[in-house]
Amino acid sequence: MTTPATQEALVRAFADEWGRVVAALVRTTGDWSIAEDAAQDAFAKAATTWPRDGVPRNPGAWLTTVARNRALDVLRRGGVERSVIAAEGVRLEGREDVDVEPDDVPDDRLRLIFTCCHPALALEARVALTLRTLCGLTVDEIAQAFGWSEAATAKRLVRARQKIQRAGIPYRVPSGAALGERLGGVLAVLYLLFTEGYAPSGGDAVVRPELSSEAIRLAAVLADLMPDELEALGLLALMRFQDSRRAARTAPDGSLVPLDEQDRSLWSRESIAAGEAALLAADRPGRPIGYYVLQARIAAQHARSLDTGSVDRAAIARAYGLLRAFSGSPQLAIAHAVAVGLADGSEAGLALLDEVSGGGATLPAARADLLRRAGRDEEAATAYRAALETVRTEPERRFLARRLVEVTAGAAG
Incomplete structure (x- = not known):
């Protein structure tokens, strides 16, 4: 029987570990579909095993090991020779209680973010691939979020994965001058995800918190992995400030409440504090001020004001x-x-x-x-x-x- 504590651990593990596990398997197998399917199987096994045996001391390591073994089984059945995955699989096969850190070091997730957001992919494909691969949203959830058909969304994902493999899009973070150019594209995709949650482009909802929350989570990962990239910190700060107003943006009749008419007592002080912390980290004397840092400073002006008149x-x-x-x-x-x-x-x-x-x-x-x-x-x-x-x-x-x-x-x- 699943206890509330076990259920909470499962939910937290999915939020914290999905992207890590998939990133590790993409690097190891080179096959996006196998990586996602194996990760999904690992989480499904956790849902049945953890209530019976207890939550592992290191959930991430447990999930990574189970997912690797599952990927190895698939590759073996397909007659695919992959020396790297074979070596790892033999070493870890059958061991679901290993107490080692997963090999998916933060750089794996960083590589995955940059690959999902590669400019060779259409924007819709980048969005869908990011939500599916890094956040674990289902095809149906992605389709509903953007008003796409489920079939069209599935095709976007298949085409994106195929293009990555056929075109040999490298699974790495660019360096030198290319980093700034590519980072801008990554930030744009994350902000698009957030905006679609914060101010949906269609439908009846004032906000779609599941999308904006995923975007914030990804932005936090990116800022943590690239602490010297001020625009990543600026984007995170901007999202935090804007998201702080979520509860005040809807009137009783379901209409939008403009910023200067919102009840500021409903604004999340926790989100504002997180925004201030990210903006402070982005404030580096002598460094140029970027697009997202400037927007975050604008949002901070509102967040710091007790009422509309003091802005x-x-x-x-x-x-x-x-x-x-x-x-x-x-x-x-x-x-x-x-x-x-x-x-x-x-x-x-x-x-x-x-x-x-x-x-x-x-x-x-x-x-x-x-x-x-x-x-x-x-x-x-x-x-x-x-x-x-x-x-x-x-x-x-x-x-x-x-x-x-x-x-x-x-x-x-």
């Missing part, structure tokens, strides 16, 4: 101005215009919005908000209607509809 709007506007040197995306230009509007007055922000094109529903929504703040309710109503025509999520739709009612009443009054 340093001018500092945030300046930081967004610096961010625009990193990216010409319309979303960033819109965020900068809104920040300027809040710091220097709505008209200043509206002038900057006039220079922006693109941005989907974000642009008319931002324009509507600044017009509302300027007291130009009739124009704001027109902008809110435009935003409602292109908005993709139901929580945002409810929020914009509520704002439209407010400004329409104001215009009529």
Whole structure:
């Protein structure tokens, strides 16, 4: 019978060890499918063995050993000659109580992250492969999270694995100048995962905590494995700050609550403290300030303020101005215009919005908000209607509809 303590140990082991076990087996076998299947079998065996025999002293070593033996069985049945796995398998075969550290040293997970996020793979494939291989999400869970079909998700995973093997994509962390370029791609994938959890691009949910939590976990692993990469620390800090607001982002009717209207007593002080620690670690005098560190500093301005009125709007506007040197995306230009509007007055922000094109529903929504703040309710109503025509999520739709009612009443009054 599974006790609560054993169940907790199983859940914790899956969260802590899945990526380690798969990374070790990918390195040892060179076969992604065998690695994932063997890891899954090891966790399934733990679910039946641990309640009976007790939780091993070193769960990671136990799981790695069982998974290796399972991979060896598969390779032997397939008649595959793999000297490395054979040697390891013979040494460890049948021993499920070994008390050794797994060979999947942190570098294995680091290599796995960089391989999953290789630029030769399509972005969707990178996302799917990262969630499956490093987080252990099932094909169905990944498909549901991004609104893909299960069949399409499975195909993305198969094609990604095949491309890695056919193209000989190296299972390693790049060095020298290539590291900075590749690290940026890795961070972008992790932030995409987080954003899809923090602000889903479709559906009825305001947040999808399972996705944002996995992204934070991966970012923490990356920051721990690469402590001198300030952008990795900056991304972790940014995620922590943003995630701290999770409980305050939903209104009783299920609509989105904007940042300046949130109940700050609901913000997680633990997450804010973790964000501050990561940002402090990224603050290295003499080192250039990167994209994610700048964004984390903006988020920290909000996290440190007891109320909306005490936020340093001018500092945030300046930081967004610096961010625009990193990216010409319309979303960033819109965020900068809104920040300027809040710091220097709505008209200043509206002038900057006039220079922006693109941005989907974000642009008319931002324009509507600044017009509302300027007291130009009739124009704001027109902008809110435009935003409602292109908005993709139901929580945002409810929020914009509520704002439209407010400004329409104001215009009529």
